[in-house]
Amino acid sequence: MKMDRRTFLKTTGAAVTASALPISLIKVAFGAKNPAKDFTFAYISDAHIQQIEGSKFVRNWDMGLIRTIQEANLLTPRPDFFFFGGDLAQLGKKEELDHGLEIMSRLRGKVYYVIGEHDYYLDLGKYWESKISPLWYSFDHKGIHFIVLNSILTYDKWTHKNWADPMDRMLAMARLDNPEGSPFLVGEKQREWLKKDLEKVDKSIPIVVCSHSPLQKIYKGWNFWTDDAESVQALLKPFKKVSVIYGHVHQIQYNQIGNISFQAVMATAWPWPYPKSYVQAPSHLPKLTVPMNRADPFFERDATGWQFIDLRTGNVDMHYQLPDNKNRSVVFNTKTGRPQDVKYQNVGSRIPPQNHY
């Protein structure tokens, strides 16, 4: 079944009505030759579950994750699996991770976990590894090679500085714009592992890399950044189709560097603005996004969200589910060779931002 995106959406929209499916997740054909690759998965990220004291947790973040899971449980047909993209906790505490896992247990389906810096810097991932998931790993699913990286490591001299308390380290890394912070790294050990892992993979197999921080350099001041991004990209360069999915930035971003498509996922907790608005001096930010249209700050879920993903092109096609806002799809355009917003890519079709007084 070959058709362009517009026809695809139209037809599937009609199919939704015809079959009474409550939402627009429709099985997508990867290609007639590869019926086994016909699948979807969903991506939830950046829940930032935060303990106030004892059994009291920040309600807003709890409700964001709860709502997302409730919605994701309504996906039909069922996605093959879920990803959680990191920052389940706010300050890496066992209580936060446990509470987060308890909420996550309502999700119906297998979950692959990616670690974020908010999960890591209290105990350097020990509790995460014992309870949740390895910090980096790979697996194959229906002809796609998935790789999970721990991209939020940093230089040893910062990590093992003479911290009075591990929580000081956690707090230092948790602050978005901390000038005393340290840039993220995948690091040599993991890059070695990645190199070996990729040796076994045929170059025509589509690769999906999931990391918490962007494996590209966006804005160092906020650590929207991975310091050895180029070295990681170089390892991925020989492959025909590579998609990188990352969390951390709490906003929609997409970009193409050579053969690699980059797509960010939304947070369930809160949105970050695009950092450009805070830049005082000229910076040379890559042109990445159609900015988030944030309708109304009263709606605490607005500009948060989650996404489901298909790989019918062999690249990630991302369908953003945005409560209290317009859903968006950022899909790999085979003609231009880069991910593009299906509806809002042209300047003329964008929703102008609102001014608040």
Added chain:
Amino acid sequence: MLRLGVIAATLVTCVAFAAPLGLPPMPIPANNPITPDKVKLGDKLFHDKRFSSTGEVSCATCHDREKGFADGLPVSEGINKLTGTRNAPTVINAAYLHSQFWDGREPTLESQSTQPFLNPVEMALPSHEPILKIVRTDPEYMDLFKKAFGKTGNRITMTEVSQAIASFERTLVAGNSPFDRYFYGGDKKAMSPAAIRGLDIFLNQGRCVSCHVIEQTQALFTDNRFHMIGAAAQQMPKDLDELTAAVEDVKKKGTDIAVLSNAKTSSLGRFAVTRDLTDIGAFKTPTLRNIDLTAPYLHDGSLKTLEEVVLFYNNGGRVKETDPVPELLSGGIRPLNLSKEQEADLVEFLKALTSPEFTQK
């Protein structure tokens, strides 16, 4: 808001008569200018029980002037005491709303008015034909339609019937409440000290104003949006199968009939119209004007008093503090930490929203 303003300006013309204190000018569709003849005709149509299968139910049965143009029941009763699933909203000031029905499934008063005639639990006519037969042959109606529209016989259609009813409803506006006299009229004695404290809670700690909007020169007490506030959460579809069945129900029977005949389908709220996940269980923000007259409350009439409503919101969309928090609860609904005194003040404020024409009996 700017875009809405532009749309409003192209679709409606504002009528000349001055709006009551606290209300904006009435929006009138360009294709249905208001005239005294139309209003008179609409009034008669609104009260005519012959437009129901049993001859016992008119629009006014559920929208009774004596009951604030509502019916005082949790959910409305149509023919043979059949009940629907939703609380009759007042018609007073309905002309200002951007959409009609609790789920906003109709955009105008005109299009809204044609549906209850046919709904099996309301007026239950098999089609609109019996109405047209009466208005085309009844001498009184023949005269009124001639005066209002210059039409007779087969030229009278449901378009004219609905335009007349809508014109009548556009006269059912009421402002000038103690709140309006206090807030817009500068009469500092118009509200009691308790109601004045209640207004402060309404605007601040209670956060009521976020949805029940008060503006600088007018207050309609609605944002014209849809929110899942936690009401009837236990009715909502529990899983995908139930949700799919409810959507199937809507498609098979049509929204109007499906949502009024089944509590589970009704609980979909705005989702039945948009199929947008944000809208599951979301219902339109109703106006609060004359709210003291229109108990019971919420879309399903599940709360008997204003005290219960305030407590419900204070508990973050729950009847009891110990009830579970609905998963899809709108982000704006959260516990308010109001004291008992504050709750009482808030109720006093709500009682100050009654217009004098409804208090002077």
